[in-house]
Amino acid sequence: MLSPNPLSLLCALLLCLPLAIFFTSIHPTPIILNKPMPIPKSTSILKHPNKKSQEEIQDQHDELLFELATTHTNPKPIRPNKIAFMFLTTKPLPFAPQWESYFNQTPKNLFNIYIHADPTFPYNNPPFSGVFFNRVIVSKPTKRFSPTLVAAARRLLAHALIHDPSNSIFVLLSPSCIPLHSFNFTYHALLCSGGKSFIEILAHEVGSYDRWAARGPHAMMPEVKHEEFRIGSQFWALTRQHAWLVVSDRVLWRKFNVPCMRLDTCYPEENYFPTLLNMWDPEGCVAATLTHVNWTGSVDGHPRTYEAWEVGPNLIRRMRLGIPRYGKGNGDGRSDPFLFARKFAVDALQPLMTIAHDVIFRD
Ligand SMILES: *[C@@H]1O[C@H](CO)[C@@H](O)[C@H](O)[C@H]1NC(C)=O
Ligand SMILES: *[C@@H]1O[C@H](CO)[C@@H](O)[C@H](O)[C@H]1NC(C)=O
Numbered sequence: 001m002l003s004p005n006p007l008s009l010l011c012a013l014l015l016c017l018p019l020a021i022f023f024t025s026i027h028p029t030p031i032i033l034n035k036p037m038p039i040p041k042s043t044s045i046l047k048h049p050n051k052k053s054q055e056e057i058q059d060q061h062d063e064l065l066f067e068l069a070t071t072h073t074n075p076k077p078i079r080p081n082k083i084a085f086m087f088l089t090t091k092p093l094p095f096a097p098q099w100e101s102y103f104n105q106t107p108k109n110l111f112n113i114y115i116h117a118d119p120t121f122p123y124n125n126p127p128f129s130g131v132f133f134n135r136v137i138v139s140k141p142t143k144r145f146s147p148t149l150v151a152a153a154r155r156l157l158a159h160a161l162i163h164d165p166s167n168s169i170f171v172l173l174s175p176s177c178i179p180l181h182s183f184n185f186t187y188h189a190l191l192c193s194g195g196k197s198f199i200e201i202l203a204h205e206v207g208s209y210d211r212w213a214a215r216g217p218h219a220m221m222p223e224v225k226h227e228e229f230r231i232g233s234q235f236w237a238l239t240r241q242h243a244w245l246v247v248s249d250r251v252l253w254r255k256f257n258v259p260c261m262r263l264d265t266c267y268p269e270e271n272y273f274p275t276l277l278n279m280w281d282p283e284g285c286v287a288a289t290l291t292h293v294n295w296t297g298s299v300d301g302h303p304r305t306y307e308a309w310e311v312g313p314n315l316i317r318r319m320r321l322g323i324p325r326y327g328k329g330n331g332d333g334r335s336d337p338f339l340f341a342r343k344f345a346v347d348a349l350q351p352l353m354t355i356a357h358d359v360i361f362r363d
Contacts, residue, residue: 065159081110098360111183308348
């Protein structure tokens with residue numbers, strides 16, 4: 001660390017002025033309204049706001065967001081340790097009532113919720129209420145087979161880092177995820193197990209070369225050699241240190257943030273995070289995801305979806321008995337519990353609610 005002197009402080013102040021203006025517009029509530037998400041009004045920092053397209057303004061917003069998340073946050077969390085639950089969705093959350101009862105049995109000072117939601121979805125009513133009210137961050141549309149899902153997850157990390165210095169572990173969830181245990185159980189499993197991230201990191205998977213070459217045969221070179229390329233579940237739990245590493249990354253993101261030439265092998269959200277963390281800090285990762293998924297009988301790249309009639313205590317027990325698939329090192333004898341599960345059909349909500357208190361939230 002450099003020790004500050006008056007000149008460097010002055011420079012820092014001048015340099016930070018535009019950031020500070022931006023900062024006050026998103027802090028302490030980086031969260032925006034519970035209605036279709038407008039473009040943020042941080043126009044005071046733009047030279048010719050009227051001449052800029054919406055996309056340019058959005059890009060500028062992202063740039064400042066990542067700048068802020070890197071320069072104005074501490075990679076070390078302060079107590080009390082909190083879990084940042086980050087929902088990445090394109091529609092209202094079908095299992096909101098289930099999550100609502102999950103969070104309602106939980107001390108409010110131990111978690112935060114963030115939502116990245118497609119601003120173009122035709123929401124009728126305010127889509128996010130209860131514990132989800134006012135938790136939507138500035139979001140952009142996302143689509144499969146493009147880097148937009150990675151961009152959305154990075155945006156969630158950046159907002160959560162800035163919003164609360166106590167956020168200690170950052171969990172990415174999809175709208176079709178449900179909890180498999182109580183909050184208390186999940187909190188201890190994530191935060192009392194040696195301060196590591198849980199992220200699936202697989203090498204030598206079938207199709208790995210085609211995924212690596214999806215942007216063109218040499219597009220990833222020289223930064224990411226094929227031997228360094230990894231595959232893993234889109235859903236992970238990252239420590240604050242790793243969240244900070246991700247938002248400060250410019251090098252790999254520049255490589256992955258390129259449209260694919262081949263869409264059928266284009267899953268950047270399953271490659272960027274495991275590749276980056278495996279290159280930067282493999283020892284800081286438990287190489288498995290704690291989100292249960294069933295790939296037997298998958299359709300069109302989607303895992304098996306559990307229908308309402310299948311949901312009952314036995315399904316929850318079967319999922320809890322599963323052992324995560326560990327990448328490198330085969331987990332060194334670990335067997336971490338699954339904490340979340342996907343995917344469930346929307347009408348599985350009722351049977352899930354029926355068993356919530358006696359089965360799901362009982363560990
Ligand atoms: C919370 O979980 C921990 C570890 O799983 C356990 O030891 C403790 O008794 C639980 N507390 C409550 C209030 O259930
Ligand atoms: C996964 O799906 C297969 C095929 O439908 C099924 O036989 C199996 O029981 C499922 N696993 C779990 C844990 O539900």
